[in-house]
Amino acid sequence: MKLLRTIRLDPSDTFVFDRAAAPGEWAVSGACMFADADPAALAGKARAAFRAGLLGIGSFGWSTLAQIVEASERDHAAVIELLAQQLVSHCGAPSLADARAAAEEEIAFVASLCTHPADTLIAVHRTHDDGEIREVFRTLRPRNGPKPLRAFSFLEAEDDEAPGETIDLAALTREKK
Numbered sequence: 628m629k630l631l632r633t634i635r636l637d638p639s640d641t642f643v644f645d646r647a648a649a650p651g652e653w654a655v656s657g658a659c660m661f662a663d664a665d666p667a668a669l670a671g672k673a674r675a676a677f678r679a680g681l682l683g684i685g686s687f688g689w690s691t692l693a694q695i696v697e698a699s700e701r702d703h704a705a706v707i708e709l710l711a712q713q714l715v716s717h718c719g720a721p722s723l724a725d726a727r728a729a730a731e732e733e734i735a736f737v738a739s740l741c742t743h744p745a746d747t748l749i750a751v752h753r754t755h756d757d758g759e760i761r762e763v764f765r766t767l768r769p770r771n772g773p774k775p776l777r778a779f780s781f782l783e784a785e786d787d788e789a790p791g792e793t794i795d796l797a798a799l800t801r802e803k804k
Contacts, residue, residue, distance in 0.1 A: 628698050629738065630698040630734070631693035631694065632652060632654060632694050633683045634693060635650040643675050644672055644688065645673065645676070646686060646688035648682070648690040649685065649688070652684055653685065654682060654683055654737070655710065657680055657681055659718070659729075659733065660676075664677070666760070679753070680751070687717050692749065692767070693748070694749070695747045695748075697745055706734055707727065707730045707731055710733060711727040711729070714729055740764055743766050748766065749766060750765045
């Protein structure tokens with residue numbers, strides 16, 4: 628079985644949304660968060676979440692992208708339970724049983740999106756038309772072929788010794804003047 632986890636390729640989610648999901652959270656569409664909202668009245672960060680946010684279940688924060696990942700039956704059950712608890716806490720679900728039923732539907736929907744290979748990225752574009760919220764999901768996959776080389780690589784040092792030389796860049800700049 629495959630489900631979605633939030634992913635952060637750059638820090639933009641932290642200033643695009645009021646609350647950004649942490650990387651690696653289980654994710655759902657999040658359209659339910661706007662069921663009682665007037666999308667035309669949304670502005671700023673709330674509008675950004677409506678238009679392009681996927682909901683991280685743990686934080687109830689938003690992510691621009693989610694990644695398809697393999698999930699076990701145990702993961703599946705835990706995700707449903709966590710989402711049910713969050714629906715009670717954050718959305719006022721009348722009971723845990725009602726929230727669990729809604730969570731099961733939401734997770735089944737997410738699983739239906741995960742027909743692509745693992746590691747495929749998913750993005751959403753949400754609109755409000757004729758009184759209904761409509762979602763279009765896009766998939767993003769790396770192109771075939773070799774990956775481009777990076778300009779810098781960071782390696783973990785094996786020994787604990789600090790470098791023998793220190794450089795004062797500010798002093799070097801003053802000397803050049």
